[in-house]
Amino acid sequence: MLIVKIVGIAFITLFIMLLLKQSKNELNTLLTLTACTLILLIMVEPLKEIINFLREIADKANIDTVYMGIVLKILAIAYIASFSSALCKDANADSLAAQIELSGKIMILVLAIPILMAVLNSILQIM
Template identity: 40%
Template sequence: MNMIQIGIIGVAGTLLAVQFKSGKSEYGIYISVALSLVIFFAIIGRLEVIIDALRTIANYINMDTAYIGTLIKMLGITYVAEFSAGICKDAGYQTIALQIEIFGKLAVLVLSMPVLMALLNTIKDFLS
């Protein structure tokens, strides 16, 4: 799907969800979740292009593939955290949404530690 299709689906779904919110609010939430899942799966289809580009870059600069895997995991964590938090915010549960965002940030921080340590070791080797 291209951006115009996603935009049209998003606006149409939002208008439909707003119509249901006044009568039966749970239907509006269900429509919002379904719409989010459709967009989520459209994005997953595009991730293959990004992964191929990262692999090509890694081959050009002889970078360890573990770092590429880490970057992809970080991208996935941030997207899932934003996706989940957005659904929780739409449902009116801002506190849960904030907890999901904090957990996502900490998960990315944990994943980045080996990369940071490798960078610090490289700097230390240059200074020694």
């Protein structure tokens, strides 16, 4: 199972970090970044499956692919911002983490504008 690999990587990284905590604190950030990147790379294939599934559903439901693309971009921004923010918080860079979170939220709002316009146009056509 994939989750066992991910948890294994996380626990091995945690164990090494605990061993190095007393002597090499600056290596902990590098270890965390390496482990998180490795876990993210492991998750690429399941993410591809989810994207393909959503595309199939969109095709069957006759949903415009533009809107599905926007939704997928919004999800990607949310996950990347959350991931990056957590890494910054782990490195005690809370202000940088807050800026990443704010930037992600602004980008999501910008991408959501076409969807909001489509919803508003649909409501106006009904009235």
